[in-house]
Amino acid sequence: MALVLYRKYRPKTFAEIVGQEHVIQTLTNAISSGTVSHAYLFSGSRGTGKTTVARLLAKAVNCQNRKEQEAEPCNQCNSCQEIMAGNSLDIIEIDAASNRGIDEIRALRDGIKFSPTHLKYKVYIIDECHELTKEAFNALLKTLEEPPAHAIFVLATTEIQKVLPTIISRCQRFDFRRLNLVQIVSRLQYIIEKEGIDIEKPVLNLIALNAEGSIRDAESLLDQVVAFGEKKIDLKQAEEILGIVDINIISQFVDYLIKKDAKGGIRYLNQIQEKGRDLQQFSHSLINYLRELLLLSIDRSLTNPLGLGLTDEQSSHILEQAGQFNEKDWERIIKIFIQAQQEIKRTSLPQLPLELAIVEVISQPSNK
Numbered sequence: 001m002a003l004v005l006y007r008k009y010r011p012k013t014f015a016e017i018v019g020q021e022h023v024i025q026t027l028t029n030a031i032s033s034g035t036v037s038h039a040y041l042f043s044g045s046r047g048t049g050k051t052t053v054a055r056l057l058a059k060a061v062n063c064q065n066r067k068e069q070e071a072e073p074c075n076q077c078n079s080c081q082e083i084m085a086g087n088s089l090d091i092i093e094i095d096a097a098s099n100r101g102i103d104e105i106r107a108l109r110d111g112i113k114f115s116p117t118h119l120k121y122k123v124y125i126i127d128e129c130h131e132l133t134k135e136a137f138n139a140l141l142k143t144l145e146e147p148p149a150h151a152i153f154v155l156a157t158t159e160i161q162k163v164l165p166t167i168i169s170r171c172q173r174f175d176f177r178r179l180n181l182v183q184i185v186s187r188l189q190y191i192i193e194k195e196g197i198d199i200e201k202p203v204l205n206l207i208a209l210n211a212e213g214s215i216r217d218a219e220s221l222l223d224q225v226v227a228f229g230e231k232k233i234d235l236k237q238a239e240e241i242l243g244i245v246d247i248n249i250i251s252q253f254v255d256y257l258i259k260k261d262a263k264g265g266i267r268y269l270n271q272i273q274e275k276g277r278d279l280q281q282f283s284h285s286l287i288n289y290l291r292e293l294l295l296l297s298i299d300r301s302l303t304n305p306l307g308l309g310l311t312d313e314q315s316s317h318i319l320e321q322a323g324q325f326n327e328k329d330w331e332r333i334i335k336i337f338i339q340a341q342q343e344i345k346r347t348s349l350p351q352l353p354l355e356l357a358i359v360e361v362i363s364q365p366s367n368k
């Protein structure tokens with residue numbers, strides 16, 4: 001039973017969007033006051049609501065039942081239904097990542113002058129617009145200079161620094177933020193209640209912790225846990241299902257760094273790998289854990305290990321570890337492992353960057 005929660009729970013109203021208050025506020029004001037722009041640029045990391053909000057905008061401006069001074073689409077009328085089913089010819093979604101967009105942008109340029117077939121507005125949603133080729137960008141720029149009154153553009157990107165300044169300056173820009181732990185957990189809680197599934201809070205915390213601020217990633221991880229089919233899932237099972245490395249393994253690894261035991265650390269790492277653990281996932285969890293150590297070493301009030309789903313024992317151990325180095329050391333160690341994580345993908349020996357990181361961390365004197 002694959003639920004594909006992230007599709008099932010795509011918000012159908014602006015009110016349902018978690019976080020992104022600044023975006024929603026400005027956009028709904030524009031809709032209700034009839035001052036929608038012709039070009040928007042949504043930037044921000046993946047799975048934070050860009051496409052969802054773009055489609056909501058498309059629905060709202062075209063909704064047949066929406067009254068003046070209102071922003072929410074009705075989700076009932078023909079236009080809303082057509083858009084939700086993905087059947088509207090007037091909502092054109094272009095994925096620039098898949099073919100770099102030359103043909104699509106050309107078709108867009110030729111087609112844009114024609115009025116919408118059914119709807120009031122044609123809405124062009126151009127995903128991953130930073131992937132467009134230079135030619136496609138230039139063609140798009142021409143269109144953005146003088147969009148017809150019936151057209152609205154929403155460009156979305158996860159890499160705003162790759163978008164030409166001339167494009168950015170022609171759009172109203174919104175930055176979508178990564179969601180925090182509390183926001184993600186509350187969304188997951190909402191979903192499991194709707195689905196009638198029993199999942200412990202520490203499992204939701206574990207998922208949120210590993211979602212890197214993306215609700216979609218969190219929903220996909222929840223999918224994997226749910227697909228396992230047990231009525232009740234505890235933390236231990238969830239760790240196994242998700243292949244998320246047990247916090248105790250991370251914690252022991254950090255002990256080797258603290259003891260400056262390179263040989264022990266490298267041997268331990270190899271054991272982890274032999275057990276079939278994914279080293280990419282390992283470094284991901286390690287970096288999360290090191291971040292906690294950094295926060296704790298700056299000030300204990302900055303984070304609460306118990307709130308992260310750690311047991312009493314694990315919490316007191318992490319507090320003890322945090323005090324072994326000062327914040328400058330933890331910062332240096334984090335940077336070294338972030339670098340190593342990036343290199344894992346690029347080498348045929350995935351353990352090597354981590355081994356080098358161990359040696360580098362241990363070879364430098366600590367400040368404490």
Ligand SMILES: Nc1ncnc2c1ncn2[C@@H]1O[C@H](COP(=O)(O)OP(=O)(O)OP(=O)(O)O)[C@@H](O)[C@H]1O
Pocket residue numbers: 005006007009010011016017018019020044045046047048049050051052053127156157158187215216217219
């Ligand atoms: N802010 C949010 N509030 C509620 N649900 C969200 C939010 N952001 C993402 N989601 C969930 O994640 C799914 C994917 O979101 P969406 O497609 O809008 O992300 P995106 O920002 O466009 O990501 P990408 O950059 O990968 O295209 C949605 O269907 C929804 O289930």
Ligand SMILES: [Mg+2]
Pocket residue numbers: 050051052127156
């Ligand atoms: Mg998207």
Ligand SMILES: [Zn+2]
Pocket residue numbers: 062063064065066073074075076077078079080081
């Ligand atoms: Zn409607």
